[in-house]
Amino acid sequence: MRTSSHFSIALVWALLAALSASPARAQSGPLTLADAMREADQRAFGNRIAAANTASDRARARLPLKGILPSARIEAGVVRTTDPIGAFGTTLRQRLVTPAAFQPATLNYPSAVTNAQGGLVLDVPLLNGDAWLGLRAARAAADASKAAGEWASVSIRADVVRAYYGAILAEDKAGVLAQAQQAADAGVRQVRAMVAQGLVTKADALQAGVRASDVAAQLLGARSDALSARQQLALLLGRTGAELPTLPGTLPDDAAVIALAAHDSAAASAIASGAEPRDDVRAAQAGVLAASADRRRAASTLLPRVNGFARYDWNDPRTLYAGQKNWTVGVMASWSLFGGNAELADVAVTSARANAARAGLDAARAQSQLERDDAARHLTVAMQRLILAREAADQSREAHRLVQKRYDGGLATIAELLAAEASATGAALAQAAARYAVIDAIATWRRASGGDPAALTALDSSTTTAR
Structure with a gap:
C-alpha cells in the first residue's frame, strides 16, 4: 500500500514536471520584472485593446471637421x-x-x-456652431480615451508586479516544501533505524511518516500552484500557447523590499490631497469637458x-x-425652427449626460483619495508584518536547531521535533508571504497614488538566481 502511494505521488510529480517543461519561448536567462514590464506594455491584451480604442477615438475626433x-x-x-x-x-x-x-x-x-x-x-x-462645438467635444472625448488607456496601462503594470512576484512566491514555496520533504524523508529513515535498534517506539515512526506524507501533499499542491501562476503571468504578458516564462529562483531579499517600502511610505506621508490627479481622474475630467461641449453642440443646433x-x-x-x-x-x-422635437430631445439627453459626467468625476476623485489613503495604511502594516515575520522565522529556525540537538541527545520526543520542523517550515513560508505582501502593497500604493509600478524594477538586482 505504501509502495502504491509513493508511486502515485511520483506519477503526479512527473506529470507536473512534463507540463512545466513544455515548449517555451526562447529566453537567454530568467525573466526580469523590467523585461516583463516592457513585454506587457507592447503585448498585453488589455494594453492592445486600450491602444486600439484610443486610436479609434482619436480618428473619430476628426469627423466634425466636415462641417468646418x-x-x-x-x-x-x-x-x-x-x-x-x-x-x-x-x-x-x-x-x-x-x-x-x-x-x-x-x-x-x-x-x-x-x-x-x-x-x-x-x-x-x-x-456652423454645432460643428465647432462637436469638434471640441470629440477632441475632449479623445483625451479622455487616452487618459483611460494610460490608466489601464498603469493598472496592468501593477498586475504584472503581482503576477510576476506571485509566480516567484509560488516557486519559492515549492522550494521550501521540497527541502522540508527531504528533511522529513530523512527523519523517517532515521526513526525507522532507531525503531529497529529499540531506541524509539513504532508510534514515533508513524508520526514521522504522517509528517512526511503531509509535506508531500503540500508540495504537490505547491508545484501545481506554481505552474498555474506561471501560466497566469504568461497570459497577462500577452503570450499564448505554452510560452511560459523562466523566473528568478527567489523573491527579493527583505532588506531591498523594506528599503523600497520605507521610501514609498515616506512619500505617502508627504503627498497632500492636492497632488497631481491620477489618469482615471484625468479621464473623468476630460469626460466632463466632452459632455459639456456636446451639450452646447446640441443647443447650437x-x-x-x-x-x-x-x-x-x-x-x-x-x-x-x-x-x-x-x-x-x-x-x-x-x-431649423422645428424638427419634430428632435433638437430639444438632443439637448435634454446631452444635459443629462453632462450631469452624469460631473457625478462620475466627483466619484473618481473620492475613489482616488480613498484608495490612496487605504494603500498608504496597507503599506505601513505590510512592512511591519514583514519585520515581525522575519523575526519569527529566525526564532523558529533557532528553536528547531535546539530541539534537534535535544532530540539527538535523547532529551526531546519525536513529537517535539516534528512540531519544531513544522513551525520552522510554516515560519519560512509566512516570511515569504509577508515579503510578497509588501511588494503587493508597494505596487498598490504606486497605482493608487498615480505613480508608476515600474519603479519596482529596482528589485531586479536582488532576484538574479534562476530556479
Missing part, C-alpha cells in the same frame, strides 16, 4: 429626357437654343435630348447655419467635361 473645412468634389453624369422643362433646360445649358426651339409643338413634345454633364463643386462652411458653395459645370450632348462652361456661386442660410 471646405470640401470639393467632382461630378459626372449622363441624362436623356423628353420632359419638356428638362429638354428645353438641357438645350439651353448646351447653348444650342434656336428660334425653332420656341415653337409650341417643339416645346410641348420635344425630342429626346441627351446631356453629358461634368462639374466641379466646392462647399464652404461659414457658420437651434441656431441658424450659413454655408457657401461654388460650381463649375460643363454640358454637352455627347462628351463629359466638354461644351460650354458655366459657374455658380452662392451663400445659403438655414434655420
Whole structure:
C-alpha cells in the first residue's frame, strides 16, 4: 500500500514536471520584472485593446471637421429626357437654343435630348456652431480615451508586479516544501533505524511518516500552484500557447523590499490631497469637458447655419467635361425652427449626460483619495508584518536547531521535533508571504497614488538566481 502511494505521488510529480517543461519561448536567462514590464506594455491584451480604442477615438475626433473645412468634389453624369422643362433646360445649358426651339409643338413634345454633364463643386462652411462645438467635444472625448488607456496601462503594470512576484512566491514555496520533504524523508529513515535498534517506539515512526506524507501533499499542491501562476503571468504578458516564462529562483531579499517600502511610505506621508490627479481622474475630467461641449453642440443646433458653395459645370450632348462652361456661386442660410422635437430631445439627453459626467468625476476623485489613503495604511502594516515575520522565522529556525540537538541527545520526543520542523517550515513560508505582501502593497500604493509600478524594477538586482 505504501509502495502504491509513493508511486502515485511520483506519477503526479512527473506529470507536473512534463507540463512545466513544455515548449517555451526562447529566453537567454530568467525573466526580469523590467523585461516583463516592457513585454506587457507592447503585448498585453488589455494594453492592445486600450491602444486600439484610443486610436479609434482619436480618428473619430476628426469627423466634425466636415462641417468646418471646405470640401470639393467632382461630378459626372449622363441624362436623356423628353420632359419638356428638362429638354428645353438641357438645350439651353448646351447653348444650342434656336428660334425653332420656341415653337409650341417643339416645346410641348420635344425630342429626346441627351446631356453629358461634368462639374466641379466646392462647399464652404461659414457658420456652423454645432460643428465647432462637436469638434471640441470629440477632441475632449479623445483625451479622455487616452487618459483611460494610460490608466489601464498603469493598472496592468501593477498586475504584472503581482503576477510576476506571485509566480516567484509560488516557486519559492515549492522550494521550501521540497527541502522540508527531504528533511522529513530523512527523519523517517532515521526513526525507522532507531525503531529497529529499540531506541524509539513504532508510534514515533508513524508520526514521522504522517509528517512526511503531509509535506508531500503540500508540495504537490505547491508545484501545481506554481505552474498555474506561471501560466497566469504568461497570459497577462500577452503570450499564448505554452510560452511560459523562466523566473528568478527567489523573491527579493527583505532588506531591498523594506528599503523600497520605507521610501514609498515616506512619500505617502508627504503627498497632500492636492497632488497631481491620477489618469482615471484625468479621464473623468476630460469626460466632463466632452459632455459639456456636446451639450452646447446640441443647443447650437437651434441656431441658424450659413454655408457657401461654388460650381463649375460643363454640358454637352455627347462628351463629359466638354461644351460650354458655366459657374455658380452662392451663400445659403438655414434655420431649423422645428424638427419634430428632435433638437430639444438632443439637448435634454446631452444635459443629462453632462450631469452624469460631473457625478462620475466627483466619484473618481473620492475613489482616488480613498484608495490612496487605504494603500498608504496597507503599506505601513505590510512592512511591519514583514519585520515581525522575519523575526519569527529566525526564532523558529533557532528553536528547531535546539530541539534537534535535544532530540539527538535523547532529551526531546519525536513529537517535539516534528512540531519544531513544522513551525520552522510554516515560519519560512509566512516570511515569504509577508515579503510578497509588501511588494503587493508597494505596487498598490504606486497605482493608487498615480505613480508608476515600474519603479519596482529596482528589485531586479536582488532576484538574479534562476530556479
